[in-house]
Amino acid sequence: MINTISIGNYRSLLNLVIPLSNLNVVTGANASGKSNLYKSLRLLAETAQGGVVNALAKEGGLDSTFWAGPENITKKMISGELLVQGGPRQSRARLRLGFSSDDFGYAISLGLPTPSNSAFSLDPEIKKESIWAGNAYRPASLLVDREGSLIKVRSDRSWEVVTQYASSFDSLFSQIADPVRTPEVVSIRDNIRNWRFYDHFRTDADAPARQPQLGTRTPILDNDGHDLAAALQTIKEIGDSQALSEAINDAFPGAKLDILMQNNGRFSVEFSQYGLLRPLSGFELSDGTLRYLLWVAVLLTPRPPPLMVLNEPETSLHPDLLPALAKLIIKASKFTQVWVVSHASRLIAALESSEDCNSIRLEKELGQTKVVGQGILDEPMWAWPDKGK
Structure with missing residues (x-):
């Protein structure tokens, strides 16, 4: 069972971390972010199917899915003492999707490619992927780590490079899944592939x-x-x-x-x-x-x-x-x-x-989706493997 899901920089979901149970009900007013949360789950599912880049293309491209507000929202902006305004970005724009269970956690970070002469220069690239043991990421619990085109897996107390030429548009689920060498990759991939989504049956x-x-x-x-x-x-x-x-x-x-x-x-x-x-x-x-x-x-x-x-x-x-x-x-x-x-x-x-x-009521504050009544101490433990990069 997934016990935590985290979405970063996806439309109105600037930084959303939600605890989960067996039965989860997502509610909220119109335009509170329910559809964005649903779409982010679909994107996570596409990582295991090899279609996350195409799915983003159908949404208008990665750049159009990024959070459109200021990089940082201050208390004075929320109180109205300061106008909502932005400035030069202090960090690179990344779309982050992740979840964790008692057994494993997974996170993916997507960004725009460096400028080039390629006809596909607007295609999103997978910048970082990580799989770790347990329900919270820690460097010591990391099992599989991807940085751009390099993928390595933990082997006892050291790291083994699996490939240095991973495709920038394919998840590690499509490239290094092996039941002997990387059983955790196979386990998570098969789990995600079995997720089912149902909406709007034709009648x-x-x-x-x-x-x-x-x-x-x-x-x-x-x-x-x-x-x-x-x-x-x-x-x-x-x-x-x-x-x-x-x-x-x-x-x-x-x-x-x-x-x-x-x-x-x-x-x-x-x-x-x-x-x-x-x-x-x-x-x-x-x-x-x-x-x-x-x-x-x-x-x-x-x-x-x-x-x-x-x-x-x-x-x-x-x-x-x-x-x-x-x-x-x-x-x-x-x-x-x-x-x-x-x-x-x-x-x-x-x-x-x-x-x-588990009732999850969403609301918007300055365009950002939040869980009603969720304070800092109510959020599950979560850290992005590529934080600050």
């Missing part, structure tokens, strides 16, 4: 989830939800079928879910509701009902990931469905670490009723 008339689809065993629902029927049938056969029935009944008392298997191997959803004389097909389901079934398939997965991030799961759901959704999320958090980004007060209240819930 329009042509949504893939409404269409009959070829069915194969599906322990993990796809991001577009096209394999919904197969995923629900998989839960019935190798997952928690009782929890599936309870989730349907909690939201729609007296309702019944069936999966129709056609002769051509295609699966489709049939949903029987109390009072109706025939089941409804996927084409006939309301947007809210279909979206709830998609969340059921996500949260009752027979193969729980190490981290599951749900972005505004309340979208299109009637408020009366939110307690049933919260019950599903709380149940899922017993088997996987869950992040929920939401502004639905009824869902938030239901999730916060769980004693395991």
